[in-house]
Amino acid sequence: MGEWSIAAAGTAGQGVQTIGEVITVAARKQGYAVFSWKEYESRIRGGQNSYRIRVSEDPKNAPVERMDIVLALNMEAAEKYGFLVKRDGLLLAPESSNKNALAMDFQALANESAGKKIFANAAAAGALAAAMGMNPQGVKSELAARFTEKGAESVAGNESAFQAGYDHAMALCKERRTPSIPDRDQRPEALTNVHEAIAIGAAYAGCRAIFAYPMTPSTNIIGQMAARWEDLGVFWEQVEDEIAAINMAIGASYAGARAMTATSGGGFSLMAEGISLAGMTETPLVIVLAQRPGPATGLPTRTAQGDLQFALNAGHGEFPKIVLAPSDPKEAFHLTVKAFNMADKYQAPVIILTDQHLSDAHFTQDIHPEESEPEYHLARDCENPPYRRYAITREGISPRMYPGQSEHLVCADSDEHDESGHITEDLFNTAPAMAEKRLRKIKAMEREIPEAFTHVPSKSEIILMGWGSSGNALFEAAEQLTQEGRRTGVIHFTHLWPFPELPPLQGEKLFSVENCAFPQLARLVRQETGLSFTGSVLRYDGLPLTGTYIRDLILESL
């Protein structure tokens, strides 16, 4: 077996999610790695959405363009997603529309076998399991597990419909080349998600509180904290707006708690003032910015990397900040721990950039928490009384205590202030000294920023440069191009600010690859290094970058 890509598509509420999840879990139990992702409209019922699954022996944690099988639960879905089917692929739909399509009336199958049309999605799951060549028992038992709560009648109905769909599809598929996913004696790595890894990573890193306002695609971070309160132990509060969210997090952090917030572009705009406040008051703060396409409300449930320059420049005035961008759950976990450690150490805001794709995708990937360790930097006592919250030091980092910790008073101010935290108008000495003290922290921060991840084989013709969520797509594109005789390397950024060092380049054709309409990464790299680019691969249709998409555009532009 190589790998198989499947899309289940239908209208919201039709069971697409259930089918996707059941197939995912069953394939994993059969011993396979699964990567899944979703694309959907901004509505609760109706519309047409799809759940994509990539099944392979070894983990292939990136989205793909074309599908071996598309399961369409209705004809609108068949029309919208039919083009995704590979030339030798298969479309399973209620009616036949082309040579690749197998007509299966899921509702009729459900009605005949289980007496109710409502079991149509179980019939569809059965058809899909057959077309995928999966072990039907595994899928059936996952389906049963999901409906146990609804009672024996529901379980029995689902099982009958599933079997009917499975048998029907087996008969129809006999003549075709279809996938085969036999049981294998392997235990795949864990099924993980970036925002889940951020939530668990935050709890491990000592985060004690999250304050947030619901905004897709960031909501599942505070959602994890709320749903898993007993496990994670992180206090959470849904607040009235993003301004309150960031200010509450700053208040909690000033009071000594590791605190965070999470939002998307519009909410992040409201937070810009607060980011500046954290910079001025030197209050540690972790902010997750889960991107979606803008401007304004944009495409609320879609993906993008369009807020890179905004994140780098958010907040008025000049102050140090750190910007990190994981591409998968493992990086998300470790970068989250690093974000809390660095925020604490440098007393500065840290922004973690993710996006809708990462928010909804599930990866097959183990995370080893012991590879990161929470480090705490609160001063346990005042070494040189009287305590001065903003004492000027060589590296610019002042000992930070928390209010109520001892008789030492902790005074923080958003006005320019003196070492004790009181307002100053001393333009001659204090104000410039304080500005310099804050900016000196950048030097120390830079030492903790590793060189950008670089995999450029010698004699490469092309280098693809990207950041954050597109990581695995970049590597797949480079692999495809290399196999086609265009040797290609990759430079991928997970640390964006302070800007990391780059290895010396050998005159390769340099392309930035970005999930947005304007080459923002290229601008950043040019600004920091003077490097010039041959071109950029830009995707701004709200869907994630894939290896094929990148490869096609690179070949077009060569």
Add this chain to the structure above:
Amino acid sequence: MSDNSNLFDIDVPSQWCPGCPNFTILETLKKSFTALGLKPQDICLVSGIGQAAKLPHYIKCNFFNGLHGRALPVATGVAAANPMLKTVVTTGDGDCYGEGGNHFLHAMRRNPDITLIVHNNEIYALTKGQASPTTRSGEVRALNPQGTTAPPFNPLAAAIISGCTFVARGFTGDSAQLAELFQAALTHEGLSLVDVVQPCITWKPHPLQWYKDRAKRLPDDHDPQDRASALAMAMEMEETFYTGLYYRADPSPAFAGSCHEQRAYLPMAEQQGLSLEKTRALLQ
């Protein structure tokens, strides 16, 4: 009393206009802290921007002087993180009812254990005399030479209907009552609002006598547990500033109360994160 007040004295030059009633609020607050046996390290003052928001600089205690309008959310974060602190917000009518209006409404509902003291002078003083949310309609202000047209915001009525469990008004001309109100507010274990009528002596929206004519203590038979009559008194702000405790109710449950109880009131700064073993298990 003056000896004890020294505990909170600090040698920071004031940026307030000489003779400003802000000084009365400041001294009364210091005396109230002393009367309650509090020490500087027990207190965390949080403020935004404006003349009232400078108050924390003039008291010896912990403070966070943040952004315009944002004192309440910062204080809410402080109160969540360390329930052992006496968290107090000092703010003005523009800071709290204007820029921070949404936070004000939701703080009332959320009910963090915070004492909220609003210096209400019906004017933007630091930006030189513009109308504030509590300016009465028809009054002339810097940007309303023909007089304001919007009716004033009624903070006490808004607080009562939004769920605040301690609603009071003080007057800088009655510092004895103000001290009583501050002390009662500071011991209330939920959000307590003390709106303080404070004449501005520099921009003079009204002469001092105007305030003296209008400020009256609430009638002796006012029952602060009667929400409907508290609301009725709060609505009567046209010609009279009734001062005193309008409304008081059981503050429980306070914001984050069950979390604090579960953690034995340990500040979040002293709490442990998720253990490595548990983290590993959750990542499986």
